[in-house]
Each structure stands twice: as C-alpha cells, then as structure tokens.
Amino acid sequence: MSRVAKAPITVPKGVSVEISGQSVEVKGPKGTMSWIVHPKVSVTQADGQVRTTPAKEGDQTAWAQAGTTRALLNNMIVGCGTGFVRKLTLVGVGYRAQAQGRVLNLALGYSHPINFALPEGIEAATPSPTEIQISGADKQQVGQVAAEIRRLRPPEPYKGKGVRYADEEVVRKEAKKK
Incomplete structure (x- = not known):
C-alpha cells in the first residue's frame, strides 16, 4: 500500500484546483496546468485539501498509481503557486x-x-x-x-x-x- 497516496495535499492561498471527472486543472499566479488522472485513481477535494485514493479497494497497482498521481498533483500545485x-x-x-x-x-x-x-x-x-x-x-x-x-x-x-x-x-x- 502506498503511504505517499495517503498524505493529503494542502492547497495554498492563491491557487485553485478544479476537478471534473478524471481531469484536474490547477490555476495559480505562476500559470495554469491541467492533467488527466489514471482511471484507477479517484481525486477528491475538501476543506482546502486534495486527496488521492484508488477507485477500487484492494488493487495494489491502483495504490501505486494513486501515489504517483499524488506526487504529480503536488508538483502541479507547488509549481503554479511558487514555481x-x-x-x-x-x-x-x-x-x-x-x-x-x-x-x-x-x-x-x-x-x-x-x-x-x-x-x-x-x-x-x-x-x-x-x-x-x-x-x-x-x-x-x-x-x-x-x-x-x-x-x-x-x-x-x-x-x-x-x-x-x-x-x-x-x-x-x-x-x-x-
């Protein structure tokens, strides 16, 4: 199980994250980035935090994809915020x-x-x-x-x-x- 995927991503002020289906768009002062999330991963946003979890429980490859997705989304959020x-x-x-x-x-x-x-x-x-x-x-x-x-x-x-x-x-x- 991926421990990286379990950590939430805190969205800083000035950066907005829009999730629609499998598409994620991040806007900030340094730019705008969008990315299509793997079908085995679901992304949710609540209370200023973004979380990644496997779409189906018990799938090891889904946990690996969720960890990768979390790292890429964190890089997008940091990049659009501070660069x-x-x-x-x-x-x-x-x-x-x-x-x-x-x-x-x-x-x-x-x-x-x-x-x-x-x-x-x-x-x-x-x-x-x-x-x-x-x-x-x-x-x-x-x-x-x-x-x-x-x-x-x-x-x-x-x-x-x-x-x-x-x-x-x-x-x-x-x-x-x-």
Whole structure:
C-alpha cells in the first residue's frame, strides 16, 4: 500500500484546483496546468485539501498509481503557486552566459557562440556571467531544460570545466604521471 497516496495535499492561498471527472486543472499566479488522472485513481477535494485514493479497494497497482498521481498533483500545485528553480554554474576560462529575452546566449569554449532558445513557460536569468537560473511552473520541464543546457558542455573529470548544476560535485581524476 502506498503511504505517499495517503498524505493529503494542502492547497495554498492563491491557487485553485478544479476537478471534473478524471481531469484536474490547477490555476495559480505562476500559470495554469491541467492533467488527466489514471482511471484507477479517484481525486477528491475538501476543506482546502486534495486527496488521492484508488477507485477500487484492494488493487495494489491502483495504490501505486494513486501515489504517483499524488506526487504529480503536488508538483502541479507547488509549481503554479511558487514555481521551481534550477541553478547552473559555468566553470572555465571564458565560459559565460547572457539571457536576452527568450534566448540564452552561451560561450562555452567552442569556436562559435551557442544561442539556446527557451521553450514556452520557461524563463532564464543570469545573475552573474557564470550563473544561470532556470525557472518555471512545470518541474519536469525545468529539469529537462537544465539538463539540455548542461549537455551542451558537461563537466570534464580532469579540470572540472563545463556546465554543472549548482549543487553538483564533480569527481576529479588525477593527471597522468610520468
């Protein structure tokens, strides 16, 4: 039995959740998201809380789906309320980033600059030339965009140069000995 599914989701002020059949729509200051719930799961809302339960009792796969649904709905509610942020740092001489509207300009040691177009619903900020902050309402999309930017120049193990997550630790290798 899923213990995650049993925990209720508290809906914060400023965020509204509308449930109609198997469709759930969340509206908040950061955006609007909708999702179709699995048929084995029922979603209810009462007293400012959203609960997920299996549609039929005794089905183990339904409990698993209810736990997954609860986690996804919680991410939607948090995302529409406060949003998600992923931070990247650039390590290397001459590595820099600059956000210009819907495009992120990157100089990552290649012979050409990289212009990374941001998808709809994602914003990028560069507090300093070596820091990038990716933010948005969809947790999965924020993580995916951060991973795509990191993939442009992943950190290498000898000098540690490249694009890395702010909380990432790169294991360094020892240089070749004579």
